[in-house]
Amino acid sequence: MQRIGVFICWCGSNIAATVDVKRVAETIKSEPGVVFAENYQYMCSENGQQLIKQAIREHNLTGIVVGACSPRMHEVTFRKAAEEAGLNPYMVEIANIREHCSWIHKDMEEATEKAVILVRTAIAKVKLNAPLTAGESPVTKRALVIGGGIAGIQAALDIAEAGFKVDIVEKNATIGGRMAQLDKTFPTLDCSACILTPKMVDCAQHENIDILSYSEVEDVKGFVGNFHVKIRRKARYVDETKCTGCKLCMEKCPSKKGLNEFNMNLNTRTAIHIPFAQAIPNVAVIDSTQCLKFKTGKCGICQKFCEVGAIDFTQQDTFVERQYGAIVVATGFKPIALDNFNEFGYADNKDVITSLELERLMNAAGPTNGVLLRPSDGQHPHVVTFIQCVGSRDTSGCGKPYCSKICCMYTAKHAMMIREKYPDTEVHVFYIDVRTPGKNYDEFHRRAVEQYGVDYIKGMVGKVYNENGKLMVQGANLIDNEQVTIESDLVVLATAIEPEPSVRKVATLLTASIDTNNFLTESHAKLRPVESPTAGVYLAGVCQGPKDIPETVSQASACAAKVIGLLVKDKLKTNPCVAMPDEMMCNGCSQCANVCAYGAITYLDKEFRIGGGKTEIRRVASVNPAVCQGCGACTVTCPSGAMDLKGFSSKQIMSEVDAICKK
């Protein structure tokens, strides 16, 4: 009947040094059903695999057990080998005698005995294995990019260039993201808008890219290759197809007191507005919380003046539903709130600003037209003090435990730009460490110190307070070992960054794992850094971890490569180890569907013979094998045991239990 072959690997000395591999093979030979048992130095090697293949053919094996390293390491290798020899790949079981045995035990006798039991356990299981065939599911050749910052833009462009359709879903009225708010970029000091906006335009003009701005992902169903996504298109009260971006409405709008979020609330904007000059799409949006028409019912001036009749106050949120094969998450970041950092006086002093606010104050399109003026009195500051690591590397619990990575470089950039434009300005930087790994990064920082004479002070700032209109920055100078107080006109906080909070909802919808800091987790920190553990979901930019623009763009392109690699396939193989109900035993009680995280279980009314020539209709569960991920939650919920899991059936697990427990 069963003809089992057992292959014990030495793994060089990794296993053989503590497990008597020959004895294991000898002992196992006499196990019922075992017709072949051999040991070899490296089973995973070409020769080792040959040995397995040859044994399968010569001994007509119906199942094999490999006593070797963890199945997480070489299960796939041995399954392939078996398949090449004509054995179903799921007729292979691995006994983990390395990680779970030889490496953790020192006594040879004890380890050998355990190895025998582990191999026996695997034999008991493999005897109950059934040949399984991986199913196939088609791939929808369209990608979704969530987030329209530089990460999303780059990923979308690369995917589109390869010939696949891409949709960018951006929650704001325009794509561009954080990069659009920056003035210059390190280490080359080129203008951020000058390098970003052409890419934004490319997106808008690309025939394969569809930009869904002012939209959010509402629901995600399905799985790799077949995501079904519902997208909410928020009402912008302006018909996107009609608006020409002429800005006449903005001139006429009487409600001008809205905070301009693009300029970090440093100035105001009208209720109907286009976020910034180069916005894509170049279409206005009405802030309904500010618009008089919505607040009082009176006004509607913009509607009167709009020459193309684009204004529509009755617009409602709409939903679009689309199919995607792959999803790139590029939701980006925001600076943290500074509520926990009262010592820096951010809330009390207008002239204590964040670095991102400084970007706007330095930008020609910003609230001061690029002239650095203090927010409090519009005067030119003569002493500017930067404080680094505000909320980063913070183990007190007030901020974030991680390094935000970009602050050292942009602070050097800011210091340099101020010294360049206003050589009469004194610039001080308080830092804990200056971290500048990266091509031309340290050189950049040195230039700030050596060429531009920026005063770097190693030490923490204890307090910033206002004294006679001056901001007193009190800190330590650790090098000179003294307390210093710097009378400043402007204080800039290098605020820690955190993932955009909406990423939590996205992660839940995608069943993508997320860490305690709200960064999305990659599948493998080193070897699969752009893949989420959820198949078909990829991560680009700061949503995965702090990074600067060059790194973000690289990661976005890496994501695109992964997405393209997925979308070129016509079909995907699915995991055959899925749940399967025994219809004869199923009650149709819905308990299994209640615990299924994937919505893989539906119910059918089926006709059953009940004897005496009669039939009855019963409600029974049905599992979609392409959707089922094989966790087994349903199997335990099922009271009658009708639901079982292929590859991990109750019988198989029970047989393993028996093999371990029986002495």
Add this chain to the structure above:
Amino acid sequence: MKEVETKMLERAKELLESGEVARVVGWKKGEFCYDPSPATFESVEELKDFTYDWFCGANLSKYLIQISKKEGKTAVFLKPCDTYSFNQLVKEHRIKRENIHVIAVECRGKFDIEKIKAKGISFVTGAQLDGTQVKVSTLYGEETLEKSDVVLTKCATCNKDYQVQDEAIILHERTKKDVDRFAEVAKLEAMTEEERFAFWREQLSKCIRCNACRNVCPACSCVKCVFDNPASEISAKVNSDKFEEQLFHIIRAFHVAGRCTDCGECSRVCPQHIPLHLLNRKFIKDIDNFYGEYQAGETAEGKTPLTSYTEGDTEPNDVFKGEAK
């Protein structure tokens, strides 16, 4: 009780005669006054055996699984506790609600013939409630017992209310009892581990695996039981050893956890008088403690405690904290 029975009978006749329902599910007289059994009446004629008295303790809900599949509507008389099982079965898609006409009937607790016999009274020919006392008539005359000594265990702590009804036949209001249905469970919890083990060992060793508990239980309504399913590796027809006595009852209680409405039928029918309801009640008590109060069968919708979760649920290793309260 006689007036209630008369009203029920009248209504049953009406429904059958008018053709509104194809059948009525109720109780029919047995050989003795104390052994009425659940029955289906398909014609007015058949109703001659209809009865409803102090011994009609059986829960009729489970029968509706099969009956509701039949053609035509079915009228059923449900006591308060039965309505919970009914809802739970509707929730699990086992009963076709649209095929059932629920008539809520009065119940002020049912009597346990075993308890009467235990008082040394035999040849019982009838029993009637008289205030807080029960008048038991026998071939040898009348005996008076306290009601609290005579009611079924499941009725002693019952404070249930009708959860579903299309109409009602209720002549006397029920009085709320001031009892803690978990008192017995708490008593066991307060024992030492050895005492608890000894208690259950003794109780479960009486099990003859007759499956009466399983057959009567409205939650144990599987098309085929896991203990009859060879793929489960726990299938068995008999308890071959002490372990299986425990295994069977732990798993049975576990399978109905979160679905058991505490109708108490398991203990009522156990020929060995094993207090099986104390297993189910333990789960109910734990569920209330760990996950918030939950009564299975209160509604016919929603998830059960074991098919839902919260992110901050009690950790399994913490369930013993604060035990033996």
Add this chain to the structure above:
Amino acid sequence: MQEVTENKEFTPNIVAFCCNWCSYAGADLAGSSRMTYPANVKIIRVPCSCRVNPTFILKAYQQGADGVIICGCHPGDCHYVTGNYYTRRRIALLFSMLNYMGIEKERTRLEWVSAAEGQKFSAVMNDFVKTITELGENKRLTDLRVKEGE
């Protein structure tokens, strides 16, 4: 103390159910980091801790296991999103019931071990083996036929 000396010769048989994605990987890490734990712990790989049916646990005791431990991803980190949340409820109720029936509560344990927690895996197993060794043989939930046949 006396009990401990009495049980000196006793080496318990322990079954560990480990989820494939976290705890099994954690056990692998314990191995590759050479963090030792006693050889009487044997691991059964399951896709998720929610695959562990209470019948598996009871069956292990029947067949002569002296301790059973279930390991899964930390709540919130389940590879299958919600699997271990169901595990947590089921196993909590099972533990409570076993205790209620007078089965030693130390005999069964649940631990959340991530793929990065090799050290924790080893520490947990060492501690569990120590606990069970002190507790002694499983006599209450065992198949007597198996014992008598020995």
